[in-house]
Amino acid sequence: MATFLDNTIYTNYALSKITRNIVGNYENFNFLRIKIGSGDSTLSMDRTDLTTPLYSLRIKEVFYENGIVTIKCEIPPELAEIPITEIGLYDTVLGIEHLFSYSKIEIVKPSDLGYELTVVLNLGPKTIKFPGVNVFEVKQNEY
DSSP, X not given: OOEEOSOOEEOHHHHHHHHHHHTTOOOOOOEEXXXXXXXXXXXXXXXXXXXXXXXXXXXXXXXEETTEEEEEEEEOGGGBTOEEEEEEEEEEETTEEEEEEEEEEEEEXXXXXXXXXXXXXXXXXXXXXXXXXXXXXXXXXXX
């Protein structure tokens, strides 16, 4: 079982792309890869890659509904018994990968079990509607 040590953070790249989409300059999100690593898991919005990447996971499924993105991939058998401390989701633009979000975790994949990794992102801002008033609010942990 994975233990997430802190909230997932969005990198400066991600925040810029999400903001452009909010204001109407629509750009597709192209999530093709998740990387897992065992390096320094210090959270920073300035990150552009994992500290110590171990393996690049191909995304099997992506679901999008009401601003929520659910991404699924599988941790391969060759990573059994290796401590994993960081996970990064990558957005690809013109063949170039950009670190989109980053999480600190503590996980060791058992050697005798398969392990599916699911990442869920809330990419939609919260909109609160009152009669005659629209308030647009994006809280710090809900980009």
